[in-house]
Amino acid sequence: MKLTAHRSAALTRIVSLVAVVATVGLLPWLSHRDPALTVLRARSAEREPTEEALSAIRADLGLDAGPLALLRGWAADLLHGDLGTSWVSGTDVLPSVVAGLQVSLGLMGAALGIAVALAAVLVAPVLVRGRGSAGAFAAMLAAVPEFLLATVALLVCGVWLGWLPTAGWAGPEYLVLPALALGVPAGGLLGRLVADALPAVLDERWVELWRGAGVRRTAISAAALKRVLPPLVPQFGMVAVGLTGGAVAVEMVFAVPGIGRTALGAAKSQDLPLLQGSVLALLLLGLLTGGVAVAVRHRLLGPALRDAGLTLPPPRPVRAHPAIPLTLAAVLALTIGWGLLRDPYTLNTAARLAAPSWAHPLGTDALGRDVLARLGHGAASTVGTAAAICALSLLLALALGFLPGVAAGAADIANALPPVIVGILVAAATGPGTGGAALAVALISWPALSAHAAALVQEVRASAFLTAQRAMGATPFWILTRHVLPSVAAPVARHALLRLPGIALALASLGFLGLGAQPPTPEWGLLLDESRAYVERAPWAALAPAVALALLAGLAVSGAAAAQGRRRTPKETTVALR
Numbered sequence: 001m002k003l004t005a006h007r008s009a010a011l012t013r014i015v016s017l018v019a020v021v022a023t024v025g026l027l028p029w030l031s032h033r034d035p036a037l038t039v040l041r042a043r044s045a046e047r048e049p050t051e052e053a054l055s056a057i058r059a060d061l062g063l064d065a066g067p068l069a070l071l072r073g074w075a076a077d078l079l080h081g082d083l084g085t086s087w088v089s090g091t092d093v094l095p096s097v098v099a100g101l102q103v104s105l106g107l108m109g110a111a112l113g114i115a116v117a118l119a120a121v122l123v124a125p126v127l128v129r130g131r132g133s134a135g136a137f138a139a140m141l142a143a144v145p146e147f148l149l150a151t152v153a154l155l156v157c158g159v160w161l162g163w164l165p166t167a168g169w170a171g172p173e174y175l176v177l178p179a180l181a182l183g184v185p186a187g188g189l190l191g192r193l194v195a196d197a198l199p200a201v202l203d204e205r206w207v208e209l210w211r212g213a214g215v216r217r218t219a220i221s222a223a224a225l226k227r228v229l230p231p232l233v234p235q236f237g238m239v240a241v242g243l244t245g246g247a248v249a250v251e252m253v254f255a256v257p258g259i260g261r262t263a264l265g266a267a268k269s270q271d272l273p274l275l276q277g278s279v280l281a282l283l284l285l286g287l288l289t290g291g292v293a294v295a296v297r298h299r300l301l302g303p304a305l306r307d308a309g310l311t312l313p314p315p316r317p318v319r320a321h322p323a324i325p326l327t328l329a330a331v332l333a334l335t336i337g338w339g340l341l342r343d344p345y346t347l348n349t350a351a352r353l354a355a356p357s358w359a360h361p362l363g364t365d366a367l368g369r370d371v372l373a374r375l376g377h378g379a380a381s382t383v384g385t386a387a388a389i390c391a392l393s394l395l396l397a398l399a400l401g402f403l404p405g406v407a408a409g410a411a412d413i414a415n416a417l418p419p420v421i422v423g424i425l426v427a428a429a430t431g432p433g434t435g436g437a438a439l440a441v442a443l444i445s446w447p448a449l450s451a452h453a454a455a456l457v458q459e460v461r462a463s464a465f466l467t468a469q470r471a472m473g474a475t476p477f478w479i480l481t482r483h484v485l486p487s488v489a490a491p492v493a494r495h496a497l498l499r500l501p502g503i504a505l506a507l508a509s510l511g512f513l514g515l516g517a518q519p520p521t522p523e524w525g526l527l528l529d530e531s532r533a534y535v536e537r538a539p540w541a542a543l544a545p546a547v548a549l550a551l552l553a554g555l556a557v558s559g560a561a562a563a564q565g566r567r568r569t570p571k572e573t574t575v576a577l578r
Helices: 002-025 035-043 051-061 067-079 093-129 135-143 146-160 172-202 205-212 217-253 259-269 272-301 323-340 371-400 404-415 419-430 434-444 447-461 464-471 476-498 500-512 524-534 539-563 570-576
Strands: none
Touching (some): 002 272, 035 051, 093 172, 093 259, 146 217, 146 500, 146 539, 217 272, 259 272, 323 539, 371 434, 371 476, 371 524, 419 434, 434 500, 476 500
């Protein structure tokens, strides 16, 4: 049975990877725009887009041969190391991808160094005292979106204080702010994972025996870290994969010429060959990171424990008073409700970039529109979309919970694709918009819920009362509908509800990058992006959505921490480590 599940997961993993690569190869065919028109405008902006000219370009690019021939030709060129020619610049794509990848690897390497240093600071008190936790502070750092931290760092350290350059890639000083924006959330997550798992390990019997034998504290700490790290290494790999997605927003904010910014620019200009090469590079980077994480875990475990299914003791939950999420929710609800009473589209050019006043409590934007009104209406649409995505992910997770082998293989590929990368692909195929952003987030938001559902299904099926039900002659349908589904659906539904703020943040990140809601829609990420152009003259226009997003991140963390106070089953605790 276990071997069959592994084979099913491997097959699904291969099928999912092939499907993603095929989607990248078919982007010219899937594009919502006519690629021939894009190429014609890039080659000669003054030339009339006649049908003869467009047909000639389609024939030259092989777009008139059908999707299968297009995919076959692209795959053949890819196997020979040919990524094609840029439709905009007319140059080879491969050198541009390599140059961007080198910059991004340097940035991600610096960010990873910052993340490890921050994680060490968070873990050190636990090793010294033998108890404690990274707590809510580390959880808050982990929940801050990279695009939000990058914007705040640019505003405070670059614009107001003038300590560091805010754009470009001309020297080591240009690396500091982007690396901090990427590394701090990753460090918070790494530190929390290790620090929350260490106290339970330090309470194990072998630690007490070592202390009684006079073993030095440093040796015990090193052994405890070696005990903690193997089960967490896959999580570290996912953190590194997350850096590839976060790098897109950070590179855009600080104008870093990396592979993420290259991919985003190619998507917006419909330079599909350059987009295909950039996305493939990012996908390959994510898969290699996951593979390295698996190899490191095997190396740490050694040959004797590789197949032993080593797990950690249940971590001590982050404690948060229930009043904290209630207070944050009340503040957000009050702000949103107040904004919903105002018109977000009314233009008043005489009041452009007006400071906060009684008439405009949060000021106005560059067109004289009320920031509070746009904040309120933007939250309503974003949260509504996030709720729909949560419901869809819940239904999918409940279905896949009964197919753990199939779900595990597809989840590995989904976890290697950050929301930004999927958003770029969807935007290239369907165009930027709220629907495309929702689809992108929905495609990768189900693995955590599916893993939770699969763990609960396995636990319920192994329970003694179901054995008694079968002995009494209960049918499989009766057991499924009256016992298994009710036992699984409620915990997974609570899990989905706790993920609502995180999904809203993912939608905001796509809006910030121009891949989600489009002007004049009042969406939080879009509001933050629009305000960057005049942040020196009207910082309140940027601070309003930034503070709202920070409150949303705090709500996600404190709500999850408060929910951890309830008693968990062993399977739920295992899922919580993922």
